[in-house]
Amino acid sequence: MKERKPWIEWLSGVAYGKKLKKLHSWNAWLLLFLTVTGILLFVPSVRELGEGRAWLKQAHIWLGVISIIVLVLYLPLLSKHWKQLRAKTSQRLNLGLVLFLLVGWIVTGIMLWQLRSLPPGWTNVALILHDLFTWVGAPYAVYHSISRSRWMKAARAKKASAAGAEVVEERTAAGRVIDMLQKAKVSRSAFLRMTVGALLLLCVGPSFYRWMKGVSDTGGTDLSLIRGEDGNHMDPPPVALPESNPPVGGGGKGQFRIYTVTDIPSFSSDNWKFAISGLVEKEQVWDWKQFLDLKRKVQVSDFHCVTGWSVYKNTWEGIPLSELLKLAQVKPQAKFVKFYSGDKVYTDCLSLEQAKMDDVMVAVMIDGKPIPQDLGGPVRLVVPQMYAYKSVKWLQAIELIDKEHIGYWELRGYDNDAWVPGSRRT
Numbered sequence: 001m002k003e004r005k006p007w008i009e010w011l012s013g014v015a016y017g018k019k020l021k022k023l024h025s026w027n028a029w030l031l032l033f034l035t036v037t038g039i040l041l042f043v044p045s046v047r048e049l050g051e052g053r054a055w056l057k058q059a060h061i062w063l064g065v066i067s068i069i070v071l072v073l074y075l076p077l078l079s080k081h082w083k084q085l086r087a088k089t090s091q092r093l094n095l096g097l098v099l100f101l102l103v104g105w106i107v108t109g110i111m112l113w114q115l116r117s118l119p120p121g122w123t124n125v126a127l128i129l130h131d132l133f134t135w136v137g138a139p140y141a142v143y144h145s146i147s148r149s150r151w152m153k154a155a156r157a158k159k160a161s162a163a164g165a166e167v168v169e170e171r172t173a174a175g176r177v178i179d180m181l182q183k184a185k186v187s188r189s190a191f192l193r194m195t196v197g198a199l200l201l202l203c204v205g206p207s208f209y210r211w212m213k214g215v216s217d218t219g220g221t222d223l224s225l226i227r228g229e230d231g232n233h234m235d236p237p238p239v240a241l242p243e244s245n246p247p248v249g250g251g252g253k254g255q256f257r258i259y260t261v262t263d264i265p266s267f268s269s270d271n272w273k274f275a276i277s278g279l280v281e282k283e284q285v286w287d288w289k290q291f292l293d294l295k296r297k298v299q300v301s302d303f304h305c306v307t308g309w310s311v312y313k314n315t316w317e318g319i320p321l322s323e324l325l326k327l328a329q330v331k332p333q334a335k336f337v338k339f340y341s342g343d344k345v346y347t348d349c350l351s352l353e354q355a356k357m358d359d360v361m362v363a364v365m366i367d368g369k370p371i372p373q374d375l376g377g378p379v380r381l382v383v384p385q386m387y388a389y390k391s392v393k394w395l396q397a398i399e400l401i402d403k404e405h406i407g408y409w410e411l412r413g414y415d416n417d418a419w420v421p422g423s424r425r426t
Ligand SMILES: Nc1nc2c(c(=O)[nH]1)N[C@H]1C(S)=C(S)[C@@H](COP(=O)(O)O)O[C@H]1N2
Pocket: 256, 257, 258, 259, 260, 261, 262, 304, 305, 306, 341, 343, 346, 374, 375, 376, 388, 389, 390, 391, 392, 393, 394, 409
């Protein structure tokens, strides 16, 4: 006879109560690790980890997959568990909320994981919901674990014993407050729970509010705010074409998340240069003034990050890449175009054919204003039909090459083929 695997043994053998406890503690640990990795992925400065971030994302995804397994193992116990809590409304509410959060996290998480096969509109919503569940769920989990900790149980037990015997206590300020509350029929444990809740709200509230404001503000990134602290000194500033100011697209809809794999670099027109080299007949070097003399165009396009967020209807003003390539006269051996960021780390690559698409732009303005430092100014690449990791910020050099170059994120697991589903090409 075949020996049964230990976990099958466990599934069929272990008593209900023990199983429930195990699953609960697995779930708690997974949630903890998922929250930590998730927050690290969310915090912009952690993008500077570069490669580490790609690992973090993988870890987050696999922890998520394991949490699905835990949930699936729990499902057969659900109806018994639910019946057991018949008389305990607050515990039923807790269970309902936790299940709702878990399913929400899992569904939106899978969507983000499989984002490349979904339209960007969907993943945009999935990302917002995934974040929202975390804003609610993570503080709730902290609250839940504190309010059910031994410490709180002790407080409850104390209350019970105090009912029997007069307990002589030090009259601390907190003690007096508790006395007062007790007179007002608020129990000690309820008071502690309220305190924990209030502290959590205080800690999380302000950043949650900021996040909410960002998400609900569909009027676009507040460029003036970002520009207020702009570290670039480009003189003279570019003067917008009439189409660009006011922007023909009506202004971008949605928020840019500011990404960088280095410190945000700053530039000055005194030493800023833009170059095209490699397999070209005529190498080109422009300083800022000369660069501003190049003929610009205006286009309205959407911007999609592969992590799920989008900004719609940006009005970009800049030089079509194809025009720059014409000026440099690309040699026939050239097959790929490599892009270098002025941060000296980030690079990316397009095939020559892709680079010649008419909406690939070397942009200097967004919505009628110079591109702020944070968004890749003074000059950034824009490749609207591909995920935004192709849109190199602080673009300063272009090289024509004959073999494909693997870009910064592509080297770290992003697909070299970056077409956005539903773009003209797909
Ligand atoms: N130099 C540089 N360019 C970059 C990146 C970067 O980290 N460094 N991130 C890319 C990614 S993944 C995205 S989504 C966009 C983000 O642009 P934003 O920071 O203006 O929102 O820039 C792209 N270009």
